[in-house]
Amino acid sequence: MKDTVYGLKNETKSKLLFWNKIESKAVEVVLVFIFIGLIALKVFTTALTFGWLKYLFA
Numbered sequence: 001m002k003d004t005v006y007g008l009k010n011e012t013k014s015k016l017l018f019w020n021k022i023e024s025k026a027v028e029v030v031l032v033f034i035f036i037g038l039i040a041l042k043v044f045t046t047a048l049t050f051g052w053l054k055y056l057f058a
């Protein structure tokens with residue numbers, strides 16, 4: 001369990017260091033939009049899947 005928590009903390013620190021090393025604001029904006037787009041795509045496709053399942057069992 002401690003190994004897992006240590007691994008998560010280490011991974012979070014490395015991601016934060018990567019984010020802080022980005023010098024261009026344009027690159028940061030692009031990365032944020034990509035992240036939001038991936039989440040939106042996942043939510044959208046999940047909603048479509050559940051709608052399809054609802055009609056399948058109706």
